Amino acid sequence: MDKKDILFQEIITALGNRDERIQERIYIHYWGYLMGISTRYIKDRNAAKEVVNDSFMKAFKTMYDFRHDHNLTDFQKTFKAWLAKITVRTSLDKIRANKTALSYIEEYDDVTVGYVEVEEKLFAEDIMKLLYELPDLHRTVFNLYEIEGFSHDEIATMLNIPVSSSRTYLTRAKHKLRELYKNSININ
Amino acid sequence: MKDPAKKELIEGISELFENYEEAYVPGEWEAFSQKKRKDRKLFPVWMKVAAVLLLMASVLPFLLPDTAEKETLVIKPAKVSDNKSAIKAPTATDVLSPASKNPEALVHKSQKSIKIITDIKPKSVNETGKVNIVTEQKENEVYAVVPPASKNEIGPSYKEDTSRRNTVAIASNDIRGTNSDDRSKKSTLDFLKSESKNAQSATSAKKTSKNDQWDFGVEIMPTIMKSNLNVGAGLTTAYKLSEKFSISSGVSILQMESGKNLVPDIGASADVSTLSSKELRAVNANISAIDIPLGLVYNVNKNFYASAGVSYFNVLSEKRNNTYNRTAEVVRTAFNQDGAAYNFQAVESKLEEEASPETPLKGNSYLGFFNFSIGRQQAIFNRYNVVIEPFVKIPIGKLSAQDLQLTNSGVKFKLSF
Numbered sequence: 001m002d003k004k005d006i007l008f009q010e011i012i013t014a015l016g017n018r019d020e021r022i023q024e025r026i027y028i029h030y031w032g033y034l035m036g037i038s039t040r041y042i043k044d045r046n047a048a049k050e051v052v053n054d055s056f057m058k059a060f061k062t063m064y065d066f067r068h069d070h071n072l073t074d075f076q077k078t079f080k081a082w083l084a085k086i087t088v089r090t091s092l093d094k095i096r097a098n099k100t101a102l103s104y105i106e107e108y109d110d111v112t113v114g115y116v117e118v119e120e121k122l123f124a125e126d127i128m129k130l131l132y133e134l135p136d137l138h139r140t141v142f143n144l145y146e147i148e149g150f151s152h153d154e155i156a157t158m159l160n161i162p163v164s165s166s167r168t169y170l171t172r173a174k175h176k177l178r179e180l181y182k183n184s185i186n187i188n
Numbered sequence: 189m190k191d192p193a194k195k196e197l198i199e200g201i202s203e204l205f206e207n208y209e210e211a212y213v214p215g216e217w218e219a220f221s222q223k224k225r226k227d228r229k230l231f232p233v234w235m236k237v238a239a240v241l242l243l244m245a246s247v248l249p250f251l252l253p254d255t256a257e258k259e260t261l262v263i264k265p266a267k268v269s270d271n272k273s274a275i276k277a278p279t280a281t282d283v284l285s286p287a288s289k290n291p292e293a294l295v296h297k298s299q300k301s302i303k304i305i306t307d308i309k310p311k312s313v314n315e316t317g318k319v320n321i322v323t324e325q326k327e328n329e330v331y332a333v334v335p336p337a338s339k340n341e342i343g344p345s346y347k348e349d350t351s352r353r354n355t356v357a358i359a360s361n362d363i364r365g366t367n368s369d370d371r372s373k374k375s376t377l378d379f380l381k382s383e384s385k386n387a388q389s390a391t392s393a394k395k396t397s398k399n400d401q402w403d404f405g406v407e408i409m410p411t412i413m414k415s416n417l418n419v420g421a422g423l424t425t426a427y428k429l430s431e432k433f434s435i436s437s438g439v440s441i442l443q444m445e446s447g448k449n450l451v452p453d454i455g456a457s458a459d460v461s462t463l464s465s466k467e468l469r470a471v472n473a474n475i476s477a478i479d480i481p482l483g484l485v486y487n488v489n490k491n492f493y494a495s496a497g498v499s500y501f502n503v504l505s506e507k508r509n510n511t512y513n514r515t516a517e518v519v520r521t522a523f524n525q526d527g528a529a530y531n532f533q534a535v536e537s538k539l540e541e542e543a544s545p546e547t548p549l550k551g552n553s554y555l556g557f558f559n560f561s562i563g564r565q566q567a568i569f570n571r572y573n574v575v576i577e578p579f580v581k582i583p584i585g586k587l588s589a590q591d592l593q594l595t596n597s598g599v600k601f602k603l604s605f
Contacts, residue, residue, distance in 0.1 A: 027217050
């Protein structure tokens with residue numbers, strides 16, 4: 001049993017016993033992962049931290065009822081996915097709370113860049129900068145579809161927009177990202 | 189040209205962020221746990237709101253002194269005028285008693301008093317009637333003694349008298365009618381009537397005193413939602429702003445069971461190529477919540493009122509069940525006519541219910557409902573009121589956007605005191 005397995009075994013036992021002391025270990029273990037998610041949606045780092053903390057608050061309230069079949073591998077996946085889902089939803093709530101609606105889009109010239117190969121190793125920080133250049137709604141749809149793996153139907157429901165809009169925003173976001181990436185390589 | 193060794197950008201980004209994590213920053217947990225402890229120490233939001241409402245309600249009486257003052261002023265004149273006539277009457281009677289004055293003077297007084305009564309019009313119809321009867325009797329008596337000509341001569345000079353003096357004259361006539369030796373049965377009846385009227389006005393004055401502007405009560409409210417019957421209970425309070433308007437508030441605990449059936453998207457399901465699928469068909473939630481209403485009540489009359497307001501809604505606990513329609517491909521065995529067994533594939537569809545770990549409402553507070561109601565109240569044992577109040581609650585803001593149908597209506601049964 002490696003270190004990670006021991007941690008998950010401890011988490012499972014603590015959840016069963018409703019032992020609150022496990023919260024610290026869960027927080028420290030998943031903080032970085034949840035920050036990775038929230039910063040993709042929210043540019044302001046302090047606000048992203050707040051989202052992560054709010055997500056942990058929600059998770060700590062209900063995690064003792066988290067259902068699992070005591071299989072360590074399954075538990076790792078489902079628990080992590082559950083935390084990610086909470087963080088995504090909390091991020092969306094935060095965006096909604098800060099702006100009147102997640103509908104405002106700064107218009108930019110439509111670009112059609114169909115295929116761009118990755119020239120060298122991608123770094124999260126560099127890509128994050130490109131993502132921040134997209135309008136909020138485009139970035140959100142891109143994150144939800146390409147990284148979180150939600151369907152357009154689900155995205156439409158979550159963001160209260162038509163399914164066709166979700167598809168359009170995704171296409172535009174991809175084209176814009178490709179263009180921005182190409183430009184960044186040329187500059188370097 | 190596509191290079192198979194190189195990834196496409198979007199694919200690369202997806203992979204990069206799929207399991208991306210930042211490095212843990214030491215001290216984050218300490219800051220989080222400290223904040224959590226602080227939050228625990230402080231009162232929950234709903235308690236703060238309740239405290240603010242209570243504070244507002246207790247400060248209101250001092251902020252609105254004019255209204256209270258006006259109300260008492262309205263009542264006072266009626267009381268005072270009654271007393272005045274009662275007190276002044278004996279002296280006036282002494283002065284103007286028929287025995288001490290000559291008949292002519294009596295005629296003038298009688299005439300004058302009739303005029304004044306028609307001019308001034310006392311508030312109570314009964315009183316007017318009474319005075320009229322008595323004075324007319326006197327006038328008739330005097331007519332027998334004094335010739336009409338002299339009456340006409342003297343009349344105009346009395347018309348010029350001030351109204352203040354005339355009031356005294358009315359009072360004297362009134363009292364003389366009731367206190368004189370030839371008091372009839374009718375005047376006794378009048379006396380009793382006026383006594384009971386005095387008692388009534390005293391009670392109404394008492395009712396409008398500051399202490400009675402507050403109204404407290406307990407309530408129980410069965411509510412019906414789209415498909416479920418729920419029940420709630422709570423405490424209510426109301427502050428009377430004026431005769432017609434009052435502000436009502438309170439706190440109640442609601443147990444709500446709500447569900448929503450999701451209509452399957454036929455177009456989407458037709459595209460599904462695999463035979464196995466899991467489709468969300470219904471959501472069912474059981475919510476316990478605290479509801480703090482604030483409303484404006486318009487009293488149509490003594491028994492009926494209408495109310496409109498909003499509710500602050502805090503979800504204490506929430507349990508959700510999702511019903512899925514699970515379609516799975518199964519292999520079945522059957523026997524043909526020769527008795528030989530063969531396998532065939534079939535699609536089995538069944539409904540499954542699962543508890544959902546998601547509780548999107550729990551712990552959240554909302555400006556939750558618009559409340560509309562009409563009520564019928566009936567006084568019992570003088571002090572208490574039994575109230576039956578049909579109401580409708582319509583969710584607003586975040587609550588209305590939920591995938592649950594939270595609109596509900598019901599009847600409040602309230603005992604107020």
